Amino acid sequence: MSEQETKVQIINPPNSLRSRVDDGKGSKGLDPSLLAKAEKAMDDVKPQVQEHVKGEVGRLQALMAKVSASQGQDQAALQEMFRVGFELKGQGTSAGFNLITRFGDSLCRYIEANKTPGAKELAIVKAHVDSIAAIMGRGIQGDQNPIGLAIAAELEKVVGRPT
């Protein structure tokens, strides 16, 4: 290996952010009250996020019907299911439906690992979708619902651990 190939350069770019956020009073760090303000702002938009998640759950159910009708052959619908599941994973908790995030995560990992699902695999996919729809339909918020937790744990046993 030549010296050129092994050369490593360390660069310290100027930190313009510090001066940009300087309030001119010598204050440092972030104002702790900011966090409370930001959390309240997130709470205030929760109804909008819930509406969005509700729409995505409906889309997921429609896609499940397509995938089932094609006996797992509709790859476009399956990939779209992955994308919707990923969206639900990312935003379920922000909408207050923490278990939707958990089922969404498990669903995405399962679809990723089973790109050409047979009847058995489709049943597992559908169990995820039905669970997500039930949480949404019954308005089960938080992450403490015992039935939801039990189903999630069972499905995660089938799906396996993330790598």
Next chain:
Amino acid sequence: MGYNLSKLRVLIVDDSKNMRMLVKTVLNALGVQVVREAGDGQAGLQELRSGPVDITIVDWVMEPMDGLEFVRQVRTADDSPNPFLPMIMMTGHTERHRIFKARDAGVTEFLAKPITAKTLLLRISNIIEHPRPFVRARGYFGPDRRRRNEDYQGPERRGTGKPAEGGASPTAASDPKPVQA
């Protein structure tokens, strides 16, 4: 009182309009007034070229250009508006191998979805308070991937280990650690 974030200019690159709304809401509540938005990596690059940005928050899964390619372009493209731009990768991809992939593309911070106000604030705070030096090596340009200054006893693995002009000495550290959200 603490930092005043009102002058920060933040770009959110995410294909989910709802997610952009959520992040923008949090940023506005933190006092950030200039929040620009883009729906994919290509649009994000155009936004960067249209005016200065201090921090970018970028999603991973987008089409046609995903977040990983966006980060690579910002770091290494000849016409990049700011190769040193702090970038927070915000994603539901939390598997270890994907965190390493994002790190190796040159992301500054990793933020796992679902986000909370606290985790977003912590990432921004980290960028302001603990800026890392940049490393240019064969096959990598981006923030120093060694985050911890531990008493590493092994051989130097960065080649010469000599600092560039005006730069700091490379830190001796253990294996690079991923940033867990």
